[in-house]
Amino acid sequence: MRYSDEIIEEVRSRSDIVDVIGQYVHLQKKGANYFGLCPFHNEKSGSFSVSPHKQMYYCFGCGAGGNVITFLMKYDNLTFQEAIKQLAERAGVKLPDEDNSPAAKAMRDKRQILLDINKEAAKYYYYQLRGKSGQKGMEYFKGRQLTDETMQHFGLGYANISSNDLVKHLKSLGYNDSQIIDAGLASHDERMGTHDKFWNRVMFPIQDASQKVIGFGGRVMGDGKPKYLNSPETLIFDKSRNLFGLNYAKNARAGYMIICEGYMDVIAMHQAGFNMAVASLGTAFTTGQAMILKRYTDEVILSYDSDEAGTKAALRGIGILREAGLKGKVLDLRPHKDPDEFIKNEGKEAFEERIRNAENTFFFEVRVMQSKHDMSDPESKTEFHRALAKKLCEFEEALERENYIEAVAAKYNIAVDDLRRLVAHYASQGGLVRPSEKPKSGIQKKILPEDGARKNQRLLLTWLTDEPAIFPKVKKWIDPNDFTDELYRNVANELFEGMENGNFSPAAILDRFTDEEQHSKVAEMFNTNLVEIETKDQRKKAFRDIIYGVKSAGYERQKRELKPDDPEFLTKTIQGKKNLEKLANADISPDD
Structure with missing residues (x-):
């Protein structure tokens, strides 16, 4: 079910992000924030930042970011509802009852029944393996040099050689034929009736990320077919x-x-x-x-x-x-x-x-490609070199392509200039990539205007959340419509409204967005820090430059979006230009 914004905010506000993440990541306090090794990518120096003030996390290495709810979703592979439930239980927040419409309740009940049946089947197989009838299965696992601890850890089991033992057991627990079949544990035909899907097999319970048994894999004992049999797709089991x-x-x-x-x-x-x-x-x-x-x-x-x-x-x-x-x-x-x-x-x-x-x-x-060529035959060897050159064309980035050309030339003893020319030949023929060129001195990658505009906007949003006291000075010159990107405008709207009302929360703003990529982008907006600000004059200049950059980019966007036949085109264009000129001549500072 979808919880109300009030409930979500209560759960989030009563779940301190430092305490929660600290259970999973070793954090050390550095200044106002806490830092540790990012749990979402491999790194040696801690670039994973947790802000108690903003109740957000952000990794400056991989860009992962969010609040306490999204952290649990990403770390433990939980749904939004599952993360809310886990945090609510931890914080002692009582959640409202779930949707109790007949259809919703029936679906929940059916799903739970299937989980319960699979759990009972796993227990049954587990004990069968360790009983007299499971001797053959135990000999198999011991022959594979598995320890008792490992077998217990994975819940390994055995399905008896008779074809309806599990069905009988599950029926004795009150489950009916239809439910057992829906759980993927039985089949039905006219000759045998309802009978076990798995028999005479060692059993491997399949668990989801939350440790619930959702299906099974079974290996046959002896020469039966198929050698491996898996549970069919069910309401709770999606193989893919x-x-x-x-x-x-x-x-x-x-x-x-x-x-x-x-x-x-x-x-x-x-x-x-x-x-x-x-x-x-x-x-x-x-x-x-x-x-x-x-x-x-x-x-x-x-x-x-x-x-x-x-x-x-x-x-x-x-x-x-x-x-x-x-x-x-x-x-x-x-x-x-x-x-x-x-x-x-x-x-x-x-x-x-x-x-x-x-x-x-x-x-x-x-290497696989080379194995199909006879390297002792000049013609076959040349074919391999040609195929190699064509494959190198797959690299779109010139620097990466050049690095691989040099590495491949060294590995296969090919003259690097010859290979480079061959790659250039196929690239120009097929239009796959442009031939590699040596970069000219002093030429750098062009920074697009919108990239600089977004950075100014991120810097302003971060500064506002770090120092809410500057908001009156910012709103004198900037409003959310000055932000060039729709996502940025939405975030600015939320932030400005919250600051006007005195209840802004970057972590709460994140709850307005459901997409993981959006979470990272929004988190970055609140974690883009200025560097090399040591004096009051530098701070004043940075503030003025950022305000002017945001206002200027916003003016350019609005001008592009206005149509010449719009009655207000001329008025808005002139007014926007005047505002920019006024801002350019103003003496503004975050500290006045």
Whole structure:
């Protein structure tokens, strides 16, 4: 349900952001704010800032920002409602009753029933494994060198060889056939009636990020088919948007995550101490899964089997990671097939070394490409060099392309000038990228006018929230319509109105926006600080320049938006120009 603004504000205001984030991140006080290592990207020096005054966090490294609610949403992969509930419970705030319309209640009840059934099934499988009938399953897990602690940690279980044991058990608890089938744990046909989906299999419970069992994977004992069977899609289980092991890996904070193919790979890696490992759920790695990983890390290491199928999966995964904006690397497991086999044969330290030396995704793709050419044959070798040059054209940024040209030339013993010319040739032919040119001395990237305008606006908004006392001086010259971007105008409206009423709150303003990207942009507006202000004169000049910059950009925007046939075009244009001239000649200061 959607909570009222009053309830949201009460929960947020009674949840001190320093106390809440301090449970997850080690914070140290520096000046007015607290700093620590950002939990959302890998860094060695703390650029993650928490402001008790603004009740906001902001990372100057990766740009993540928000209030106490959005922090929990991002850190623990919670919905807005789940984060509110968690904070309300912590702060002792009683939330209003949920939507009790018949349809809403029926849906909640159905979802809860499915979760309850899966939880009971997990308990049933767990105890079956440890009983007499589960001996075969226990022998399998012991043969895979899993400890009792690991089996307990992952809740591993066993489905008996008979085909309706679980159905009987769940019915004894009061659940009916339809509910058990909807939970993905049974099927129905005329010959067998309602019968177990899983039997004669070791069982892997699949949990969501909140530790709720939402489905199962089962490996058959013996030569039955299919070897692995997974729960079907249900109301609570979407394979493409969940990952096995994420409920533990999300708290690893290693700075990266490792994605592999199977449940046993994840379990073996966690047992060896690599608790950042996850696996897709019997399906190919999806964009949805990549976006889930992006909530916790900005780098993913692909650890697929070293056979042909694993290589194809890695190549596909590289494209998905790029599409999601994630940095990727590829783990070289040769001569072993998978992580489980590698760790058993080489040990933890050797696996750590492979992680440290994980292969750049571009070089992995090139290595696969090279394997299809006979490098002892001049013609085939030339074909490889041509293919390599075409691939280098994929880099749009000249500097990055040049760096890769030099690295590839060195790695494959190609004259760098020859390779550069070949890349330029294919680039100009295909129009993919412009040929690399050496930058001329003194030429820098052009800063667009709107970039400078937005920075002035961010500086002004930050200054206002840091020093509300300057508001009367600001509003004499600036109003929200002077902000050039719609998002900036909305934020300025909220802030100016709050300051007029004496109840402004940057953290509360964030609650008006639901999109994660908007959260980061709004947080940046309140965390853009001036540097090198040491004297009163410098402070006065900075204030005047910012006010004039905001007013000037606002005037230019309004002038562009006015149509020449607008009756007020001339009046507004002249008045705007006069206001600018008046401001240019005014003696303004934040301290007068």
